[in-house]
Amino acid sequence: MAYIKPKNATMSDVARLAGVSMKTVSRVFNNEKYVSKDKRDKILAVADELNFRPSLQARGLAGAKSHIFGLFVDDPSGDYISKVLRSILNQCEAAGYHLVVEVLKERGNEAKLRQVLNSIKFDGVVLSPPICDDTVVLNALRTSGVPTARIGPGVPADDMGKVAIDEFQAAFEMTEYLISMGHKKIAFVKGDPNHACSLDRERGYVRAMQAGGLRVQHDYMVAGMFSYASGRAAANALLDLEDRPTAVFASNDEMAAGLLAVARERGVDVPNELSVAGFDDDAIATTISPALTTVRQPVEGMAAAAFEMIMGEGVDEEGHEMSSVHPFEICVRDSVADIRNR
Incomplete structure (x- = not known):
């Protein structure tokens, strides 16, 4: 042809x-x-x-590197992003790079993307959740030829690096742990639906309940947004039930902290009347009382791996970006009670 x-x-x-x-x-x-x-x-x-000759001004094709690295986030606050930022800053400093953090609060903001990519020549960009699944962002970076790695993505993109944990398995094992402590009435607070990990964590909870022969109750599955306020709202909804759960698994630690606060305000003893588990092992997990049982994911190590992929240490000889799956850990602390003998 x-x-x-x-x-x-x-x-x-x-x-x-x-x-x-x-x-x-x-x-x-x-x-x-x-x-x-x-x-x-x-x-x-x-x-x-095609008689194609790359212009020195063309994005991604200039011979000299800019030594500018990008981190795209939707919200610069929160312990998770702080860990990502701290890790990539350390990597940039060691490699002699400057870091530019772009906040993209609106999904699919093509106008802002064009402005950013036309004004800055990035040698590489790391995308944090949920920006890592914004197809407008992914396509813009492809068009610009910017090497890209994503942390915790859900949307497939074989031409970009990927670092993650097994979110499904982590949630499965935390739910399994709660069941092993004698809990049968286990509630679940969902995460922000814009984050791919939210569905994986929900699926892990549901599958573990089924594997344990336990019924997944509709009124035990409460919406959340990965925020303290949504954790408080979830706590009130669950504690207002006539048949209260004995344990609640929140999709992140910030929501778990909201649960603990409301339980305390309503005179509910944690963990003796209500056990609470979280996800992430943020700084708040060990500063609240009781200390939170949670899933630890190595966020700083994942961010460092994303940087290294872009720098060329995580690609194969064909130039394809590689995936990197990192280990998680169930951190057992004081917020879950053993009720097997009750």
Whole structure:
């Protein structure tokens, strides 16, 4: 099949006809490694056929690096993002890079993305949840040829790096732990539906309840938004039930803290009357009382792995980004009671 030569060929044209990602094309014209000889030869042949010549001003193809690294977040507050930021700042300092943090509060904000990507030449970008699943962001970074790694994504993107934990298994094992402590009436506070991890954690809870032969009660599954306020609202809803749960598994520690606060205000003893478990092992988990039983995920290590992927330590010899699944840990503290002998 003959191709019609575009009037002004672009990197996107070369990538499409060569059957590779724009990042791979960028690597070839930057004389970077991690691209096989066959792919390199094919890209150069297609570029010659299209009479494509990369401009030094073209995004992602300039020979010199900017030594500017990007971190895209939706909310700069919170312990999770603080850990990500601290880790990547340390990595940038060690590698001689400057870090630019872009806050993208509105999903699909294409106008702001264009402004950012036209004004800053990023050598790489890390996307935190839920930005990591915003297809407008992903497509904009692809078009610009910016090497990208994502933390905890749910949307597939084989041309971008991925670091995560097994959210489903972590929630399964925490629910399993609560069951092992004798709890049968276990409630669950969901996370922000915009975060892919929320569904995985909910699925893990449901599957563990089923595996334990326990009924998943509709009124025991309460909406949450990963915020302290939504944790308080969930606590009031659950404590207003005539048939209260004996344990609550919150999808993150901030909501668990809201649960503990409301329980205290309403004179409910934690853990003797109500056990509470969380997820993340944020700083708040060990500063509230009682100390929170929770799932620990190595957020700083995951952020460092995302940086290293972009720097070339996490790609295979074909130039494909690799996935990195990190271990989690169930941290047993004082907020869960053993009621097996009651």
